[in-house]
Amino acid sequence: MLEGRNREVLAATIRSFILTGEPVGSRTISRKRRDNLSAATIRNIMADLEAAGYLEQPHTSAGRVPTEKAYRFYVAHVARPERYQNSNDAELIRRQLRGDESRPPQTILERASHVLATISRNVGVVVAPTAADLVLHHIQLVALSDNRVLVLVEPRGAPARSRMVRMDEEIPQDELGRIANYLNQNFTGWRLEAARAEIARRLEEERALYDALLRGLALLWRKGFLPPEGAAEIYLDGASNLMDRPELADPGMLRELLRTLEEKQRLVELLLRYIQTEDVQQTLQARVVIGLDADPPVSGFALIGAVCTTEQGLAGRVAVLGPPRMAYERVISAVAQVARIVGDAMNEKS
Amino acid sequence: MLEGRNREVLAATIRSFILTGEPVGSRTISRKRRDNLSAATIRNIMADLEAAGYLEQPHTSAGRVPTEKAYRFYVAHVARPERYQNSNDAELIRRQLRGDESRPPQTILERASHVLATISRNVGVVVAPTAADLVLHHIQLVALSDNRVLVLVEPRGAPARSRMVRMDEEIPQDELGRIANYLNQNFTGWRLEAARAEIARRLEEERALYDALLRGLALLWRKGFLPPEGAAEIYLDGASNLMDRPELADPGMLRELLRTLEEKQRLVELLLRYIQTEDVQQTLQARVVIGLDADPPVSGFALIGAVCTTEQGLAGRVAVLGPPRMAYERVISAVAQVARIVGDAMNEKS
DNA sequence: GCTTAGCACTCTGGAAGCGAGAGTGCCAGG
DNA sequence: CCTGGCACTCTCGCTTCCAGAGTGCTAAGC
DSSP, rough: OOOOHHHHHHHHHHHHHHOOSSOOOOHHHHOOOOOOOOHHHHHHHHHHHTTTTTTTTTSSSBBBBBOHHHHHHHHIIIIITTOOOOHHHHHHHHHHHHTTTTTOOOHHHHHHHHHHHHHHHHHEEEEOGGGGBBBBBEEEEEEEEETTTEEEEETTSSEEEEEEEOOSOOOHOOOOOOOHHHHHHHTTTSSHHHHHHHHHHHHHHTTOOOOOHHHHHHHHHTTTSSOEEEEEOEEEEGGGGGGGGGOOOOHHHHHHHHHHHOOOHHHHHHHHHHOOOTTEEETTTTTEEOOOOOOOOTTTTTTEEEEEEOTTEEEEEEEEEEEEEOHHHHHOOOOOOOOHHHHHHHHHOO | OOOOOHHHHHHHHHHHHHHOSSOBOHHHHHHHHHTTOOOHHHHHHHHHHHHTTSOOOOOOOOOOOEEEEHHHIIIIIIOOOTTTOHHHHHHHHHHHHHHOOSSSSHHHHHHHHHHHHHHHTTEEEEEEGGGOOOOOEEEEEEEEEETTTEEEEEEESSSSSEEEESSSSOOOOOHHHHHHHHHHHHHHTBHHHHHHHEEEEEEHHHHTOOOOOHHHHHHHHHTTOOOOOOOOOOEOOOOOGGGGGGGGOOHHHHHHHHHHHHOHHHHHHHHHHHHOOOOOEETTEEEEEEESSGGGTTOOOEEEEEEETTTTTEEEEEEEHHHHOOOOHHHHHHHHHHHHHHHHHHHHHH
16 A cells, blocks of 8 residues: 555646646656655656556656556545535536526436536536336326327336327227226336236236236237337537547547447446446445446546436436546546436436 | 530549549549540649639649539539439438337437438438427326326327426316316417417416416416427437548547537527528438538538428428538438438328 | 765657659640 | 640658657765
């Protein structure tokens, strides 16, 4: 474990590099410290830190740059995001995410990704809770004109989803009511996925004794009346911020990166894999992963994310993705705050 | 009007430039033509075309590059997109946009922007019909548990929108039924915006004689029960394609461009402004604008777009946006086909 | 033993110079 | 009106060169 002066020099080096993006030399650190250690002394310390794997030099005579190990150390033992306060950020987040009538009614998830991108100057990503995790609270079936049926599924702790299906024949409202009753009595509290499977099983099994109820249900089933588990909704913002990063100057790499970001499915997997509810390794409600172990374009990136949970344990994800040179305290605070607000909002809507 | 040999040389120059992106020299054209005109002759013709404003030279001794005027001429008088057939493209579009159960259930609009981006190697943009244009077909109000009311608005020719509002007090289902009846009898066939205004007026005017019906309506109104006219939904794909374009090599410009693309509201305005239903200047169902008259980052870009209309005259937009060096025939065909399919799909869903 | 000043060394990044290549404009002859 | 020839121009890539920044090492000082 790094202690005392070495630790301070490392922290100073990291802060300076995060700020400027330039390799930092011994003189820079020397000037910054009050105890007036000379550049030569700092050089010795830095040589030690380099030997220990915390710093590296882009080439013989440049300054030094923090390694991923250094960032991890910094986040784990130096950064104090819980003490970090930036009232501008906090205010901006609150203002952007308040359900205000006067602003364009984009979804809060969209705005969350935007505000995270703005504050972190990186990519902001938000993944909505996946429908497959939803727990069924109530189902309602409403007959509409033209043989259409409105299916309203209310999950616990998430906005209701409605879906319209067009049937080949009419199913009267009272029969729909009986079907809905049946579903509510049998499947309330079930995970949507489980309910889906069980319904399929029962239809299969009791094929013989088709009464009116099961017949209607089978008809609906065939039309896929349950909301699709579907590609999780993902909101992404701030990809253009990456263009300002000197560490991504290589245009070929940048192009690959943008392409990857457009493949939203891969991003979803990334977030779900790295940001889990059970994570213990969390710094103030946010999980920090430095040096992603992912496919080339984003390997070596850093991910700062948090789960936003509703009372019912439904989990969305908010995160910031970018090169490891990040203002960790600031971004961690922001991610945590956004996660809280989004989680609260999802609760209210339920 | 350009005729004969000049016209052919111009067309050949444009085709060559679209293909390679390199300024094209007289020898290149000379070799391509069957009539074996020498490079010197071509040079003379090209000098004339330059004088007439169709070509220009990046510098004294490079080849020549088509101007916007040249592209416009090409699209208006040379290109024959209606004869252009690329069965690969057509097949790809059909496959991507078919409402297939086996593929991830993203909206068809999202997939439309993706397939356009893929084929054109530019940016694909799709704007959903704005709610403000919607014509009301039917409204249904359903009481749910916990004082919540489900508002189901069925427009003509567009997917129904549902919205849940939480009321401060209970409104019984039969009263909701009366309110819905009232709305349906009075406002079916109205544009949603107009209905919104008229409802506000009536509530204001008849404030005095509040009967139960109007009281319930007023309560709903205060909760904003009509679906928000809202930020038009926009789907964008293929921004990363722009990085491959040599004409956008300048990183500063590229950054500005990406930023602009992230401001979706501006894109919506752009499409709505340039792609209108009444356009006569259309080439095979697609409108081509070369050299946008917009704010810096996209000024000088080309836009190929089409309106997709439903039977009820509701209008979404699909478009391709990119530098004017485009495979016009191919992109025009693709845009037109996608617009047709998306329009049909919107009709079916209604 | 830790700290520091001094010094030689190394490496980058930008400026300047150079030559090959591609393309042009123009002229004179067919 | 077309064409071959020729001198001219401009870019692009390459090399060379130099200043600047930073290092490692050594020897002297506290």
